[in-house]
């Protein structure tokens with residue numbers, strides 16, 4: 118793979134601060150081109166919110182970053198190691214980035230505590246006692262220390278998602294990926310999850326968050342990325358991208374998301390005709 | 396039924412659904428009563444009980460060595476089930492493998508052993524030591540039965556287990572992999588435990604079938620120590636020219652299979668509720 122398209126940029130930057138580096142990322146599913154050339158660098162401690170209409174490729178971008186989807190073209194570096202390299206130790210790189218899914222994906226046959234400890238003991242080879250201590254600390258962090266022995270199905274959606282966050286945090290990752298973490302939640306449960314994420318951001322975690330929560334993005338994001346049609350249309354501080362967007366496509370999208378009266382008419386974009394996947 | 400009324404075309408004497416149901420039930424009970432009456436009139440109850448359930452034969456069947464035969468049936472079945480479960484799991488994973496030849500091999504295996512009578516498989520294994528003089532199957536006759544019946548049931552179980560694995564949502568694997576688990580670890584710790592939970596009812600059904608199939612061991616040259624329920628009952632029935640021992644053997648199978656069937660019902664009900 119040569120860097121024909123880039124000229125003066127050094128790939129990877131080699132800068133320890135550039136935790137996620139994405140170069141000329143393309144992804145197709147069969148004939149469907151979902152991502153058509155994404156370039157992106159996320160710095161240490163940065164909170165990047167990715168917004169955009171349904172089907173614009175936000176989830177695919179996030180899933181390419183930890184290689185749950187294999188890019189059709191392009192290179193991705195995590196902590197300056199190339200995860201798209203065929204010889205990369207993908208499993209080890211994945212322990213450095215937590216992923217939180219829209220549908221929680223907790224392991225239903227394991228308790229909340231076991232959900233958090235299973236990878237600690239099996240992947241990081243921690244002793245059961247150490248694993249338990251780490252897991253309990255993170256369950257407390259998300260406010261669920263008292264539900265450690267509950268099975269996921271006994272928990273509310275909001276609680277499940279917080280366990281999922283605790284599970285990811287237990288691996289002590291360098292960065293966290295969130296794919297619409299509150300979209301599957303009842304409105305009254307969204308707040309708890311967002312406040313956990315707010316705390317994480319305040320604690321300096323590097324975060325890439327796909328979300329429709331504009332208030333959250335405005336408040337917490339260092340940078341907002343607006344995606345449409347498989348490309349980054351516009352990016353910048355939330356005050357610019359959400360408060361004063363330059364691009365017409367961004368404005369159209371924000372009008373629909375922010376003004377509920379616009380929702381019903383062109384619902385194809387906001388609520389999406391695409392199959393609802395994470 | 397109600398489509399007629401829904402379209403407004405009324406039959407001449409329209410009965411309410413409840414009335415109609417009542418009539419159907421009355422007719423059914425009348426037929427039943429008639430059958431019972433005929434049975435009482437024409438069947439000689441004493442003779443029937445003499446042939447099928449003679450009390451001294453019942454006693455003799457139980458006291459001769461029924462417990463051993465019962466345990467043998469359980470041992471044959473249990474061992475074959477374990478072999479089938481292990482083999483079925485391996486075959487299921489092969490069928491889902493990315494490696495083509497694994498998939499083909501597993502498919503050929505499954506189609507072969509599902510298409511061939513279990514009796515022939517068992518006979519073949521029974522005769523194998525004769526054909527290959529060096530070969531000695533350990534724990535004879537148990538080893539022969541476990542491998543023979545186990546290989547057949549592995550073919551059936553592999554299909555069930557494969558379906559169970561595929562029923563585990565893709566998000567489970569993704570969550571496991573995103574935590575840094577290798578594909579094998581994710582399969583072992585996350586996918587298989589859930590898959591087995593899903594397929595416990597059908598696998599228990601398979602156990603019921605296997606319990607009955609264990610009666611095929613009669614084709615092996617068993618010593619009395621190795622008799623299973625069927626062979627044991629058949630032997631006594633032949634000796635005394637009376638069917639009672641076979642009836643007792645049959646009822647003994649129910650002691651095993653009925654609780655299992657009941658268990659399956661309960662598990663299925665619980666799974667349905669938790670959906």
Ligand SMILES: Nc1ncnc2c1ncn2[C@@H]1O[C@H](COP(=O)(O)OP(=O)(O)O)[C@@H](O)[C@H]1O
Nearest residue numbers: 146151170171172173174175176177178391392
């Ligand atoms: N595994 C897949 N196979 C085929 N098409 C997919 C797959 N995943 C996503 N897509 C398609 O890719 C497009 C972008 O999907 P996605 O990244 O989920 O968008 P977003 O998260 O922005 O809503 C959609 O049209 C979707 O249907």
Ligand SMILES: [Mg+2]
Nearest residue numbers: 175176394395
């Ligand atoms: Mg999405």
